[in-house]
């Protein structure tokens with residue numbers, strides 16, 4: 001989730017557009033809209049999660065505002081992955 005947040009907040013920096021983008025994605029994951037191409041390549045596309053829209057908005061809002069736990073080594077991993085991707089249009 002911290003990786004999702006980092007990717008989405010760059011493109012959708014205000015809460016409203018962030019919540020919409022995440023809720024839309026979760027309802028209908030669509031490869032043409034991904035912000036995490038490398039993750040799809042590695043893990044395949046995630047399954048749709050058919051929660052009620054209001055619940056999805058709450059979840060997305062929590063991801064936007066909340067203090068999402070960062071696994072140990074995440075910053076290093078993120079930096080390495082993104083340096084690898086530069087110039088290769090991975091992300």
Ligand code: HEM
Nearest residue numbers: 004022025026033034035036039040043044045046049059
């Ligand atoms: C309410 C629950 C969930 C939320 C809010 C959520 C949200 C998201 C978002 C916004 C992305 C980034 C999409 C992109 O731009 O590519 C993502 C990626 C991903 N999610 Fe989820 N997800 C949820 C549940 C799940 C579940 C249950 C699974 C696995 C069974 C899963 C597996 C993945 C994987 C593998 C990726 C990276 C590849 C991809 O983009 O599809 N997610 N998730």
